[in-house]
Amino acid sequence: MIPRRLASALNGALAEAPAVALLGPRQVGKTTLTLEVAHSRPAVYLDLESESDRAKLADPELYLAQHADKLVIRDEIQRSPQLFGSLRGLIDAGRRQAAWAIEIKRGLAPKIERGFHVACDDLRPEKRLVVYGGSERFPLAANVEAVSLCELCAELATA
Numbered sequence: 001m002i003p004r005r006l007a008s009a010l011n012g013a014l015a016e017a018p019a020v021a022l023l024g025p026r027q028v029g030k031t032t033l034t035l036e037v038a039h040s041r042p043a044v045y046l047d048l049e050s051e052s053d054r055a056k057l058a059d060p061e062l063y064l065a066q067h068a069d070k071l072v073i074r075d076e077i078q079r080s081p082q083l084f085g086s087l088r089g090l091i092d093a094g095r096r097q098a099a100w101a102i103e104i105k106r107g108l109a110p111k112i113e114r115g116f117h118v119a120c121d122d123l124r125p126e127k128r129l130v131v132y133g134g135s136e137r138f139p140l141a142a143n144v145e146a147v148s149l150c151e152l153c154a155e156l157a158t159a
Helices: 007-016 030-038 051-056 060-066 083-092 114-123 149-158
Strands: 020-023 043-047 071-075 100-104 127-132 138-141 144-148
Touching (some): 030 043, 083 114, 114 127
Parallel strands (some): 020 100, 043 071, 100 127
Antiparallel strands (some): 138 144
């Protein structure tokens, strides 16, 4: 397996926040990274493109409560946007309130995708960052900042 540079940053974010969203373009290694991190702890992986995995979430509060002691990875969550409300409810019901939403972009001109806004509206993260290939940090929208990958790693290390 190729060592992933963001694995330690993702582990750090998971240690600090009740929910971490890993967003980015197709085929950049998001699923590979999450599965690598999942090998180091008790975890459940759900691929929401799979009908059987979607069926497990027919009652999301019950299913997630049964796995509250595990890292629950929901891949392709945009296929089931109704889950964001359940996640928010579980977070609000007693978990720590700090959450980050991070979107990874490949180019130098960052643009916020619709899914990022949907996730942020439902999860209400404390920080909203879009990672892009440049080196400057700047506001991208209300409560959303564009940051470099190095700056994201530094921020996660101090969080």
